[in-house]
Amino acid sequence: MAEGTAPAALGDSEFDRDTAVAARAAEPGAYDTGLSRGWTIMGAVNGGYLLAVAARALRDALPHPDPFSITAHYLTPSQPGPAVVRTQQVRAGRTMSTGQASLFQRDEQGNEVERLRVLAAYGELDALPDDVRTSAKPPVMPGxxxxxxxxxxxxxxxxxxxxxxxxxxxxxxxxxxxxxxxxxxxxxxxxxxxxxxxxxxxxxxxxxxxxxxxxxxxxxxxxxxxxxxxxxxxxxxxxxxxxxxxxxxxxxxxxxxxxxxxxxxxxxxxxxxxxxxxxxxxxxxx
Amino acid sequence: MAEGTAPAALGDSEFDRDTAVAARAAEPGAYDTGLSRGWTIMGAVNGGYLLAVAARALRDALPHPDPFSITAHYLTPSQPGPAVVRTQQVRAGRTMSTGQASLFQRDEQGNEVERLRVLAAYGELDALPDDVRTSAKPPVMPGxxxxxxxxxxxxxxxxxxxxxxxxxxxxxxxxxxxxxxxxxxxxxxxxxxxxxxxxxxxxxxxxxxxxxxxxxxxxxxxxxxxxxxxxxxxxxxxxxxxxxxxxxxxxxxxxxxxxxxxxxxxxxxxxxxxxxxxxxxxxxxx
Missing domain, CATH: 2.40.160.210 (Acyl-CoA thioesterase, double hotdog domain)
Incomplete structure (x- = not known):
């Protein structure tokens, strides 16, 4: 973070703006978005950023807010620019729901090409019980x-x-x-x-x-x-x-x-x- | 294995018979199957067995034979009995393909209920190069x-x-x-x-x-x-x-x-x- 500036707030930051999705009024479950050039490396759009964009659309589409488990298959290389995420609610339960999403972009001929497909289970982290019984240890590394x-x-x-x-x-x-x-x-x-x-x-x-x-x-x-x-x-x-x-x-x-x-x-x-x-x-x- | 009997051959065994799928002539990509009572524990059909059934349908539906990566979301409890697996080819590349499958059973009212949804990348294990450079060690355990x-x-x-x-x-x-x-x-x-x-x-x-x-x-x-x-x-x-x-x-x-x-x-x-x-x-x- 640059010296002398206030930290960006959750919901009002580069990451939030670059993962924003807008529901299409005429197509239920579909969300327009724009993939930002800011999350590329060696010309490729970062896979974690792409996953977050799809996850944000699913958060809007499903009755639960948090991705407990989310799988992405990367099908074709994404490019910075417009994209659409189409979501489907697979199952909605009381404490968890399951959804699917596909992110598409248009090729030079204007045809939609699927970039990634996502399958995910959503729940509510803040509603989970407090039990912790873990044998995992944090990585040993410098401060x-x-x-x-x-x-x-x-x-x-x-x-x-x-x-x-x-x-x-x-x-x-x-x-x-x-x-x-x-x-x-x-x-x-x-x-x-x-x-x-x-x-x-x-x-x-x-x-x-x-x-x-x-x-x-x-x-x-x-x-x-x-x-x-x-x-x-x-x-x-x-x-x-x-x-x-x-x-x-x-x-x-x-x-x-x-x-x-x-x-x-x-x-x-x-x-x-x-x-x-x-x-x-x-x-x-x- | 029972004493004095020959081992079952690959392709002609309990596991092969109980994961068999039959393509529906009238519905491309759909496969009829029967979930066997033989792979249940405490009344529940084993999740690995269910995954293998879906994977077998995908093996038939996709141009490559082996599941390199396969994800299943378990939606509702499966029961022994008839089921149908519907597959979709998401992408077919030269060395790998991506597919999706859903396994359905009918409820008491005759309505189809989705039991699990699967997303997978298939390839050909025998076509992979021979390089091995692994730091993983086999588990330390008795013979x-x-x-x-x-x-x-x-x-x-x-x-x-x-x-x-x-x-x-x-x-x-x-x-x-x-x-x-x-x-x-x-x-x-x-x-x-x-x-x-x-x-x-x-x-x-x-x-x-x-x-x-x-x-x-x-x-x-x-x-x-x-x-x-x-x-x-x-x-x-x-x-x-x-x-x-x-x-x-x-x-x-x-x-x-x-x-x-x-x-x-x-x-x-x-x-x-x-x-x-x-x-x-x-x-x-x-």
Whole structure:
């Protein structure tokens, strides 16, 4: 966040404006939106941002507000510009509902092309009981001040090319998992960092969907370069996050057959595991 | 497997017969099937079996044979008896395709009710490159002969009531994770075991979908009793399994807010991680 400016409020921030959806009066369940160039990297629209846009349409379409479990299949590359999200209520129960969404954009010929398809279960986080009985531990990593921002990475920003999304994020990597930026990946397959939004907006369940896919890919820490296209990503949002940046821990344990899984854990300032995700992605060819 | 009988062959076994689907001539993409009473426990049709039925219909409907990533949302309780699976090809690419399926049954009034909805990416496991670079290690557990079958559990079968599925499985639990059967759960939230099919059929990608949801729930090892209904389950099949029983390792790290995640890893006889899954389930009320 720039010095001397007030943090952006939940509901009035870059992320909120760029994920806004508008219900079509003439087509029930359909929402117009515009994919922002601000959440791209190397020309590609970030998959977590796309998921958040679809999730926001589903939040409007379903009787419950929060994505407890949400799966996206990425079908074709999204582009900055207009898009429409079509939603369907699959089931509505008392405490949970299930919905489906597809995000479409028009190609050069004006034909609609499906970019991603989403299946999700929504509930109300604030209505859940308070029981917590977890054996999961927060990631062991330095404090926010001892992690490295992209602006201070040796040799400059670690990712070459179009890095618009880095201007929207307050991302500080654990130096132990940032060696790839200077040609010395650890080989472990882990990336850890603190993640806030650059304008100071706090996290909410929707921005956690961004958080699980906003760090550099674990493939970088394995010494692989290039793009790691996500085939499928499933995220569970388990708790409303406390104010402040979250800690995100990414790990890959099984790279095989040209594919890898990438697991994310997101921990809030109160040491609660607020989100988990797993994605299946293609190994970079580079 | 009963002594003195030949093992059932892939394609000609209880599992194959009970997951068989028949394309409806008059309705493209629709498949009739019958849910078998043989895969029920405590009156409920096993979620992994249901996933395998839907996956089999998708295998027929899509141009690629193997479920690389498959997600199911369980909407209403399935019953043994007739069902129809309606499939949709979402996208067909050169090496992968995406499909959707819904399984319906009729209620007492004759109305169709959706039981589960599935979204999946299919590819061809045998066409994947041979690269393996994994840091994941097989679970540390006793050999098949030193694990305990349900028939030899102290006090008899560990699960009371209708346990038809146990007759179809060759399930041998690591004694360290079977204490709950005699009232002494470890409290760790882990269940490990060897899993084959009782008629000796070897595993294939479809039966791995059964395998990820066929062991007793981790909730038992946490000292919780009763049913753990799955809201959503996502499985990745990463490799065609070698012949013989697989090792399945289940863990739960975060029980909170009345929900828990259950992760499964499935390892084959050649020490390959052949499948991974995660499900979000409700904590038993008991």
């Amino acid at each position: 926010y001040g001892d992690c490295v921002g992209s602006e201070s990475a040796p040799g400059g920003r670690p990712v070459a090319g179009d890095t618009a999304i880095l201007d929207r994020l307050d991302l500080r990597l654990d130096p132990a998992t940032a060696g790839w930026a200077v040609g010395a990946p650890s080989g472990v397959g882990a990336i850890r960092g603190w993640l806030g939004l650059a304008d100071g907006r706090d996290h909410d369940p929707l921005s956690l969907l961004l958080a699980v896919d906003a760090l550099p890919p674990t493939a970088f820490d394995l010494g692989l370069k290039g793009w790691t296209p996500t085939l499928e990503l499933t995220a569970h949002v388990r708790c409303r996050p406390a104010p402040g940046p979250v800690r995100v821990s990414l790990t890959t344990r099984n790279l095989a057959g040209g594919l890898l899984e990438e697991d994310a854990e997101v921990w809030d300032a109160e040491d609660r595991l607020v989100a988990q995700s797993r994605q299946l992605a293609r190994v970079p060819r580079g | 098949y002969g030193d694990c305990v079958g349900s028939e030899s559990a102290p006090g008899g079968r560990p699960v009371a009531g209708d346990t038809a599925i146990l007759d179809r499985l060759d399930l041998r639990l690591d004694p360290a994770t079977a204490g709950w059967a005699v009232g002494a759960p470890s409290g760790v939230g882990a269940i490990r075991g060897w899993l084959g099919l009782a008629d000796g059929r070897d595993h294939d990608p479809l039966s791995l979908l059964l395998a990820v949801d066929a062991l007793p729930p981790t909730a038992f090892d946490l000292g919780l009793k009763g049913w753990t209904p799955t809201l959503e389950l996502t499985a990745h099949v990463r490799c065609r399994p070698a012949p013989g029983p697989v090792r399945v390792s289940l863990t739960t790290r975060n029980l909170a807010g009345g929900l828990l995640e259950e992760d499964a890893e499935v390892w084959d006889a050649e020490d390959r991680l052949v499948a991974q899954s995660r499900q979000l389930a409700r904590v038993p009320r008991g």
